[in-house]
Amino acid sequence: MIEYLLIFITLFILIQAYFAVADKYNIIDKPNHRSAHSQITLRGGGIIFPIAFIIFSIFNYKEVMETYWSFGLGLLAICLVSFIDDVRTLSGKIRITVHFLSVALLLNFTGTFSAMPVWVWPAFFIMIIGTLNAYNFMDGINGMTGAYTLVTLLTLFYINRDIITFTQENFIMYALLASLVFLFFNFRKKAKCFAGDVGSMGIGFWLIALITLLIMKTQDYRYILLFSVYGMEVVLTIIERLMMKENIFEAHRRHLYQLLANEKRMSHLVISAVYALTQLVINLFLIHSELPVYAIIPIIFIPLGSVYLFLKLRLKKKVQSSVIK
Template sequence: MIEHLLVFITLFILIHIYFKIADKYNIIDKPNHRSAHSQITLRGGGIIFPIAFMIFCLFNCKETIQVYWPFGLGLLAICLVSFIDDIKTLSGKVRISVHFISVCLLLYFTKTFNLLPFWTWPMFFIMIIGTLNAYNFMDGINGMTGAYTLVTLLTLLYINQDIIAFTADDFITYAILASLVFLFFNFRKKAKCFAGDVGSMGIGFWVIGLVTLLIMKTQDYKYILLFSVYGMEVVLTIIERLSLKENIFEAHRRHLYQLLANEKKLSHLTISSIYAISQLVINVFLLHTKLPIGIVILIIFIPFGAIYLGMKISLKRKMKSVIK
């Protein structure tokens, strides 16, 4: 506990130092046509996540070299390219190349290459890249990334301690401490900072690594449903944009959380809490059910999907009536 308190305080101090650097070098997020915020805010507060991993390495030097080096290289690579992209837009080829290398390192770290036949590897590449991008797409309002991530990490810590040990507790706990520090400055009506790509990609990479470790340990693929809410939101939004013949790679404001924030004018913190609590409800059900994964998917996605689509249809009708 003392170690964790010291780490929390250290992270708190380090993020303050970053704020001074970001302010000096104008690392800010300016609102644009698709933003859910209206004020200039410091960007890149999510740098606290790779910093938390580096502190984890300092306390676990020998084990880090032997066990965590592939994960560490992948995390730092994806965070570095994302941080640079936060400051100066990089070409898609550079980002994709680094993401590919980082995912390779992640799959090596989780022993996916050893435990699964080679013909399944492309599926894992697609799932991981898709989940990373989901984290990036959903990082658009105050509290969303931090609150949703905290729920997932606490669930993983519970699994690790009470159901099946799949990694060191501190490998999860340090990510939780970083999330709490970030939330202190982000879960506000007027956020002190945003995660930026370095934050959404960094913590996304970390959580994906943990979930992949869990799946490889248990060979139970139901744990992919720890990303249910983000996954459903992103997939349904992509389907909607494809049906409208829109370019899915262009910026947009079609996510439900964007509509709730921009059109419904619902509080960012309320929306973020709803998303986090929804995933928490799913996680509790997931950990206590013994039903086959196919039935679990139906039980989760039919009601949540219906609520999602119902809210979106209602919001669009109101928008059309206002325009008329």
């Protein structure tokens, strides 16, 4: 317990040091017509996640050299390219190449390559890169990434401790502590910092690694549903944009959380809390249910999708009526 307190304090001090650097070198997020915020805010606060892994490596050097080295290389590579992209835009070819290499290192770390036939590997690459980008798409308002991440990590910590051990406890705890430090500065009406690509990609990579380890250990693919809320929103939003013949790779404001924040003027913190609590309810049902995955999926997605579509249609009608007026 003392160790975790010291790590928390260390992370707290280090993120403050980053703020000084970001302020000096003007690493900021300027709001534009697509933004859900209106004030200039420090960008890249999510750098606390790769920093947390570096500290984890220092205190667990032997385990990292034996087990976690490929995860660490993948995490640091994807965080580095994401941080550079936060500061100055990189070409898509560079980003996707690093993402591909990082995912390969992650699959090596989780034992997926040795456990699965070669013809399945491409599906894992597509799913993981898609999930990473979905995590990035959903990082748009104060508290969203931090709160959702905290719920997911707490669920994984509970599963690891009380249901089935699939990784070293510290490997989850360091991510949890980093998430709490980030939330302290981001879960505010006027956020001190945003995660940036380095944060959303970094913690997304860490969570995917943990969930993949869990799936490899249990051979239970229902744990993919720990990303239910994010997954459903991103998939439905992409379908909507494809139907409207929009470029799905361009920035937009069609996510439900964006409409709630921008059109309904709801509090960012309320929206983020609702998303996180919704996922928490799903997680509690998921880990305590004995139903097979094919029965769990409709139980989760039919009501969740119905609420999503109802709210989306109401908000779109409101936007259309305001334009007409």
